[in-house]
Amino acid sequence: MMRQPSARPFNCFTERYVLRSLTPADLSDRWGGWSADPEIVKPLNIAERRMSKDDLRRYLSRFDNVSKFLIGIFAKPMSLHIGFYAIDTSSVHATANFNIVVGDKSYWGKGVVNETRSALLDELFEHRGIEKAYGMPLARNHPAVFNYKAQGWKLEGILLGQCKSVTDGGRLDQYQFGMLRSEWRARKGRKS
Amino acid sequence: MSANTNARKLLADALSMPEQDLPADIRIGSIDQWDSLAHARILLALEETIGKPLDAAEAATIESVTDIAASLSRHAKTN
DSSP states (O other): OOOOOOOOOOEEEOSSEEEEEOOGGGOOHHHHHHTTOHHHHGGGTOOOOOOOHHHHHHHHTTOOSSSEEEEEEEETTTTEEEEEEEEEEETTTTEEEEEEEEOOGGGTTTTHHHHHHHHHHHHHHHHSOOOEEEEOOBTTOHHHHHHHHHTTOEEEEEEEEEEEOTTTOOEEEEEEEEEEHHHHHHHHHHHO | OOHHHHHHHHHHHHHTOOGGGSOTTOBTTSSTTSOHHHHHHHHHHHHHHHTSOOOHHHHTTOOBHHHHHHHHHHHHHHO
């Protein structure tokens, strides 16, 4: 009989943040409120709707900590939950697809994404067998695009009209940014 | 005014910095003030100046004062 891969929740940290797989104990009205804020969800092309704890529980249940990870971003020193990563990995292709939400707007523009994503790239590339990471922000999500560029990801393609807008039904363009493990190691080598 | 002068003015406004404090070769990631939110302000200011949204291919090229100046020149010619 084939052995099922076992769950490996994330648990790592940076200078200012803790990153760990979310659990039912993390469900909160605060988290549920992020999806009702147009400033947060519009750049992600998600319809505004407050998520109840039951909604969040159902969402959380999609992540198995085997190939799909929902990782909370917690600000030190009070462990304030300020956002999360949804990461889908493929063991066949050794890839990881990144999606990020910083829900606490008081942390916008403070370098949260690249500080935390750096730790996750280290973990994925060095300890979890991932060879390529990629992210697909909407072209109009300028802060996300900035973060990918500032962190040295390569713009691999522009997908014209890839998504249908949840607000007006128009077509939205999307970028694909990629980072190979070799590129990440070379970048870290240059910086150290 | 030249496109480069206009680009520096646009950047100074978007970054809330005196124009004379902008490095000559300012680009994404080169100074703390050019952060993720400032990047959004820069692109929106550029679109406001040229009077139309940038297409995804052109928006992707905006990484420096030179790129902004080039975009301003390009759209000045087509307007």
